[in-house]
Amino acid sequence: MAESRHRTTPRRAAGRLLGLLLTTSLFAAGLVAAGTTAAHAADPLRQVAARQGIHFGSAIANQHLSVPQYRQIAGEQFSAVTAENEMKWESLEGRRGQYNWGPADSIIDFAEQNDQIVRGHTLVWHSQLPSWLNDGSFSGSQLQGIMDDHIEAVAGRYAGDVYAWDVVNEPFNEDGTFRDSIWYRGLGQDYIADALRKAHEVDPNAELYINDYNVAGINSKSDGLYDLAVRLLDEGVPLHGIGIQSHLVSGQVPSSMRQNIQRFADLGLDVAITELDIRMQTPSDASKLRQQADDYTTVVNACLAVPRCIGVTVWGVDDGHSWVPDVFDGQGAALLYDAQYQPKPAWDAVYAALGGTEDPGDPDDPDEPSGPCAVDYTVVNDWGSGFQGSVEITNTGSSAVTDWQLAWDSPGVTVTNGWNGRWSQSGGRTTVSAPSWNPTLQAGQSTTLGFVADKSGSVSPPSEFRLNGTVCS
Structure with a gap:
């Protein structure tokens, strides 16, 4: 049996x-x-x-x-x-x-x-x-x-x-x-x-x-x-x-x-x-x-x-x-x-x-949340062959985000130095993981990442950022 x-x-x-x-x-x-x-x-x-x-x-x-x-x-x-x-x-x-x-x-x-x-x-x-x-x-x-x-x-x-x-x-x-x-x-x-x-x-x-x-x-x-x-x-x-x-x-x-x-x-x-x-x-x-x-x-x-x-x-x-x-x-x-x-x-x-469509909502509707995170990407200094960048992440959700990872695609950009996180690159994708001393973003909390990168010609800012896989505004 x-x-x-x-x-x-x-x-x-x-x-x-x-x-x-x-x-x-x-x-x-x-x-x-x-x-x-x-x-x-x-x-x-x-x-x-x-x-x-x-x-x-x-x-x-x-x-x-x-x-x-x-x-x-x-x-x-x-x-x-x-x-x-x-x-x-x-x-x-x-x-x-x-x-x-x-x-x-x-x-x-x-x-x-x-x-x-x-x-x-x-x-x-x-x-x-x-x-x-x-x-x-x-x-x-x-x-x-x-x-x-x-x-x-x-x-x-x-x-x-x-x-x-x-x-x-x-x-x-x-x-x-x-x-x-x-x-x-x-x-x-x-x-x-x-x-x-x-x-x-x-x-x-x-x-x-x-x-x-x-x-x-x-x-x-x-x-x-x-x-x-x-x-x-x-x-x-x-x-x-x-x-x-x-x-x-x-x-x-x-x-x-x-x-x-x-x-x-x-x-x-x-x-x-x-x-x-x-x-x-x-x-x-x-x-x-x-x-x-x-x-x-x-x-x-x-x-x-x-x-x-x-x-x-x-x-x-x-x-x-x-x-x-x-x-x-x-x-x-x-x-x-x-x-x-x-x-x-x-x-x-x-x-x-499979027929899926993303619905980011109407950004002009103040009553509709734009997502659980927001990213402010800034080029601090550009010298032609490279630049210094700053990335501010804000947890706009209602709960904490633990062991956070931020990722974005930036073809033609090679990060040579990064701080306030653990940086890696693969196939044009940049990923920053939470450092051991800052593993959690509480609701409403922000953190700022900085980096220096080489670039080939003129490059556009990333069109999308994902925090733990979720698209940020």
Whole structure:
């Protein structure tokens, strides 16, 4: 019997997403109405996505949830979460028969606290398996029993908490043949159908997916996945959806992505973009960030163009916690937020693609607040090749701002010295973090930053400043 984490009647997860999307939309609206710590001045991504009838999610890692900015963005911006590693076999059952549920349970708890749906990732995969399984030299019948027991334990524990499972992850080679995994060697291709049937038996309300990478466009690999889906459906196997991971390279989004999504949808399957990130050669610059923003727009539009594309999940919260630089040498900056937790041009592109519009209010209406912060930017002295600047921040909100960060874009400007904060620059973006001696701006309080910078030719003042991600007046 699978162990259940529920001590009372379990909350029903979204076997069908519409009702929950409406709920998350209202929840997000409440967050913004409260207005205290929104990661962006506009409506959060989860809310504008819900208006389009899709979810917008992120992979999260339990170990990073102790970082305030990471936790805030993860909770406020996304309506769905995927455990980055906590539900993988190696993490759950490092020793045979001994499950470590704590980190995975924490992901579920976080999702419940923020009214988010959870995508289970993953039940059967060739990678990140414990050594006792990889090195066990098990027979086919033994592997079958081990796989069934694992699915029963994990899917059973989280039945009612997980709306969908990546039941089988990455079963294909690039040429569309089956991967030579421990499962394929021991059980043949039938392990995929068997895993889906077992997962459906354990949690009949969960949506069951096959998930793979390099299948965003029409190619040999996605053809193999398509042919498998046709066979499984013909055999009556409980397959409900296809997960298209979408670990992409900037400037190389497949032109056939929408058509590829559509052909799976035409089989009666849901499709989800499950692990989206778009990497570039680092360091980033304004041109690379614009291209990345265009690529994110292309992916979101491809999903929105197909009614059975039910959601998009980015693989991580911010560039500082992305897996990309550890795997792809010299590449990174793949997500919607930079390493200082500031939204990038890609964030704005996704927001616009989802139909969001910022409403800064009427600045001539004295009864309408202009925002929770105000910035006064002054050029104190200009000598042609450089200048001295002053930036005064005022907290015009009704509550204190702790661990503040101010960011602005200033292409062509290189700060050589800054004071009254911790200064950094990346790709034309300047970020100043609170110094240890002044970490909090109380309501109505101001602080002044100073800097010296080099510049190339004539440069315009920054058009926008963001305090902890919120646009200032």
